[in-house]
Each structure stands twice: as C-alpha cells, then as structure tokens.
Amino acid sequence: MTFREDVRNDGLRQAISKLADERFRAIMAGISLDELRALLRGDDITERPNPRYRAQVKSFILHLRPKFYQEGSTWFTHTFRLGYFSVFTFLVEVITGLILMVYYAPAPGRAYGDMLNILSNVTFGKFFRDLHRLGAELMVIVVVLHMGRVYFTGAYKKPREFTWLTGAILLFITLFLSFSGYLLPWDQLAYWAVTIGTSMAEAAPIFGNETNLLLRGAQDIGAGGLLRFYLLHVFFLPLLAILFISIHYYKVAREHSISLPAPIEEKTAPSEKIQSATRRIDILPDLVTSEIMWAAIGLAVMIIAVTFFYEAPLESHANPLKTPLHTKAPWYFWFLQGMLKLGDKTLWGVIIPTVMYVLVLLVPYTDDPNINPFSHTSRLATKRKFSNAMGIVTAIIMVIFSFMGTPNYGVTAPPPVEVVQEFLPEEGKGYQLSICTRIGGCDGGIRAIPYEQLTLGLYDTREPSNYPSGVLGEVMHDFAEEITRRLPDDPAAYGTIGITQAQENLKRMEMTVYFTDPETETEDESSYSLPDYVHEEVHYEGIEE
Ligand code: HEM
Secondary structure (H helix, E strand, C coil): CCHHHHHHHCCHHHHHHHHHHHHHHHHHCCCHHHHHHHHHHCCCCCCCHHHHHHHHHHHHHHHHCCCCCEEEHHHHHCCCCCCHHHHHHHHHHHCCCCCCCCCCCCCCCHHHHHHHHHHCCCCCHHHHHHHHHHHHHHHHHHHHHHHHHHHHHCCCCCHHHHHHHHHHHHHHHHHHHHHHCCCCCEEEEHHHHHHHHHHHHHHCCCCCCHHHHHHHHCCCCHHHHHHHHHHHHHHHHHHHHHHHHHHHHHHHHHHHCCCCCCCHHHHCCHHHHHHHHCEEEEEHHHHHHHHHHHHHHHHHHHHHHHHHHHHHHCCCCCCCCCCCCCCCEEEEHHHHHHHHCCCHHHHHHHHHHHHHHHHHHHHHHHHCCCCCCCCCCCCCCCHHHHHHHHHHHHHHHHHHHHHHHHHCCCCCCCCHHHHHHHCCCCCCCCCCHHHHHHCCCCCCHHHCCCHHHCEEEEEEECCCCHHCCCHHHHHHHHHHHHHHCCCCCCCCCCCEEEHHHCCCCCCEEEEEEEEECCCCCCCEEEEEEEEEEECCCCCCCCCCC
16 A cells, blocks of 8 residues: 555554554564564563564574574573674774774875874774774683683584684684784884784794795885785785684574583583573574673773773884884783793794694594593583693693793893883883872873973982982982892992983983993993983873972
8 A cells, every 4th residue: 555545544643653664664674663662671572473583584684693592501601792792892893993994094104193193183083093902902802711611611512613613713813813903003012013923924934934025025014014914904804704703603503502501411400400591592682682781881891991991002103223122912922922932933933833723723623532531522520620621721821921921031131221221111101100109190100200300410329318309319219229129249230310401491311320241251330321301391191299
C-alpha cells in the first residue's frame, strides 16, 4: 500500500508512524523501535516470530556472530572478555589512526612538524594522539593477557589448535603493528629504537643485510625507511590483522564456540553448576548489551587516562648523528634487548627468539601425551601441572629478561656521564628536585628551577658552605651525594655547576663532573660536562614558591 492509501484508510498519524516503523525496521534488520527498547532493557520479545533471530540472519555484523553461547563460556571469570577487548582496542586504533592520518605526512622533513601541529593546532589532536598511543600499548597488554588466559585454561586443546595458531600469528602482528608506529613521530626516541630494532634484523643469518635494507630502505633509516614503516603501519599490517582476526573469530564463533570452563566440560563440577553453565545465552540481547556496556567502560577508562594521567611522549627531532645515552626499545621488546645483553647478537637476538616463537606457535601440538610424556589430555588445572609450571616459568623468565633490557641492568656508560645525564638528561625530565616531592610533583626536573633562583656563580661540591640558598642549594647537595654514590672508588671526584648570563633573559647552566680516569693510569683529572639554557619566559610546569 502506498503512503497516500495509508493516509486515506488509517489517517495521517497512523500512516506516518507506519512509515517510520517500516524505515526503522529496514535500517535495523527487522527490529522495531519497541523491540529495540525491550532489547536494551532486557525485556522479553515484543512480537513473534522472534525478531531477534531475524535480525541476526539479516544484519551483516550480527550474521558473523553465533545465535547463542552456553552460559559457562560467557562467565566473566572464564575469559575476562580479553578476546573481546583485543578487538575493542584494535577498533580504537583504527578509528583514532584514521583521524591522525589526515594530519600526518611520512616524510623526514615534515613528520616531526606534523606531530607538533597535531599537538598544538589540531582540534583534539593531542587527545587523539594520546588515545592512539595508549590504545597501542593496551592492545599489546590485552592480547598477551588473552593468550595467558587461553593457555592456563587449556582452551587451545583439541579441537581449538588452529585457533591458537592464528592467535599466535595475531600476537606477532600486534607487536609489529605497535612497533611500526614507533618511528612515525620522527623523534630521537623513535629513530634510535627503530635503528636498534632493524639492526637486529641485520644479525639474521644469510639474509640479514638484505632484510635490514628491505626494512630501512637504505643503509640508515631515512626517507625510504620512514615511508616503509608508514606503509606497514597504516596499510599492510592492519590488513593482515583484519584477515587473521576474521579467521580467528570464524573459528571461535562458527566452528568451536568459546570453550566451557574445564570443570564443566569434563563434568567434575557439581551437577547444578553444570546445568546452569550449559544454559543457552542469546547473543541478542544478553551478550550484545553486555558488550556495549564493556565498550563504554573501556572508552571511559581510556578517556579518563589520557585526560588526567597519560601522555604520549615526544622527544626532540630525530638526529642520525647523535645517539642518545640509553636508547630504549618499547617496553614489549625489552625482553629482546635484555637477551641481547647476554652475548652474540645472532644467537640471542635472532635464533633464540625465533625458536621461542615457534615453540609458542606449536603449543597445542606439543602439549600431547604422545609427544611429551609430562603433558595430559585433560584441561583441568590439577592435571596440567607440567604445562602450568612451564607457563609460569616462561612468564617469570620474560619478566627477568625485560628487566635486563632496561638501563638498570648492565649499564655501560661511565659513571660521570650517568651522573650528569641523570640531572640534565638529553631527553625527558630525569632527576626530580626534592622540592618536587614536597610540593607533590613538578614537571621539569632540574630545568624547573625558577629563572630568578639561578644565581650567577660557580658552585663546587667540595665547598658546601658556598652552596647558594634555595632550590639550587638542594640540587648541589643531591649532586654531591650522587657523585659519592656512583664513584665510590674515586674519593677525589667532585662536581661543579656554573651559571652564567648567556644573553639578556637567558642563563647558561653547565654541570661538570671531575674524576680520575682509571684507563689513563695517571693522576690527571678528566671531566665530563653538559650545558643547558634556561630562558626567563619559559616555565616548566609546577614549581612556584
Ligand atoms: C589481535 C589479537 C586477538 C584477537 C582480536 C582475539 C580475539 C578472540 C576472541 C574474540 C575470542 C573469543 C573468546 C574470548 O573472548 O576470550 C578468542 C578466543 C581464542 N583466542 Fe584469541 N584473539 C587474539 C589473539 C590471540 C592469541 C595471541 C592467542 C594465542 C596464541 C589466541 C588464542 C585463542 C584461542 C585458542 C581462543 C579460543 C578460546 C576458548 O574457546 O576458550 N588469540 N580470541
């Protein structure tokens, strides 16, 4: 019937509401407005046949989902929704990444400027950049935790071996998605972390140099390397991720469903529990509404984090001629950096990590009593003592390797360099003034000393009576303590801070450590110093007395 006929038969009001209902159902795959309300409130269906099943058949997105799960598979404590959160963080990355892409061009002459532009001129630019960076880190955490959950609940066992395999490939993709984004800001942190990363590829046997060239586009990272990392980051790896997430989810949703908790599946739980665990839970409304709630909670947590606590770092412009003191890989690759400290680059940087990764890929196939006499076919924790112990030992080893990857372990820089860099780091805030602790934190490290408190003069740690008053005096005190702590075998070592007026409104502050160089074997004094400049108009945050 046409709209005009409806008006003639039922009146204008009825005809409009019928038209609206038709349009609404067309968009919502057969669900009426009343039904949508009932669905979101968790009420019973409003009409028959069940429009919720119809929607699942008709809508593309819902079509990808199974109609129902068994209740036990959806218990929060079974999966912690970690697979779901992996997809969630990936989607946050896609959306925020598309926004950032609009304002960014992958060329060495532009990239850093574009970052500054995003941070200062683009509306909500900093917000989206922080969200994107936080999302990338969260995605790595969530995917690793998801893998841990699957491992410790034995959910990779028959028939889900292939699901695990595709998951392990997704782990690799996730890590490299995050890492390939690392270079794009074109700052010192990015440039040197990626230089180290790609130089590990160089250590690979036979094709090392070729792999390195392929990644960097030249002997050193430059325009070619930046473009390659950009294409990996925005095109190749996301496509690969979408492909593998689809396969992974198809296996979960269409073939094997999510596993039930082991005591339910193996019927060792009390019968009432088994009964409730095997009840049907419809995707619509129960699961979808809970997923909407988790997405809202996830987004709220991320937004609160970037608004109040989290800030994506941006260091100074990439400088291929100046290697910073402690180049650091992103935290999820610290374990590799730690392993590299153990010796040969090819063995510890390439061969052993590759073997470790292959072992991860093969977990479901090797955890089989026919291959490994310690393993067990059961998924019950009480029966998988060996596998669980292996999982825990691996996690502990990874934490230890990661700690070894930080500059706290096996530091190679000479102590005088460490002392000066601690107070005046080339990047970051470094040393926190004790006044910062008293006033609850301030932001600029030693650079936060107010301009007017930088009294001109040369201060020497051997003459505490000449220390200036105020914050600078406190710094001298800490400086002297640090020299004694870091150079215990050199009692003659001392330090100076010299403050001069470089220009009107600009003071020069130079920190120097004098020490006896053990290598020269003479009593001659060596020194290491770094200058810094403080402008009257530039205020680091937080310190005002
Ligand atoms: C981007 C990365 C990943 C995404 C988006 C993802 C997504 C999912 C989702 C949505 C589920 C359904 C159950 C749940 O929420 O826990 C699932 C289950 C599963 N995932 Fe992943 N996953 C990823 C990475 C991994 C990794 C790294 C592994 C292991 C190496 C893995 C192995 C599995 C297995 C075996 C299941 C079936 C578990 C069961 O039935 O209890 N996944 N995944």
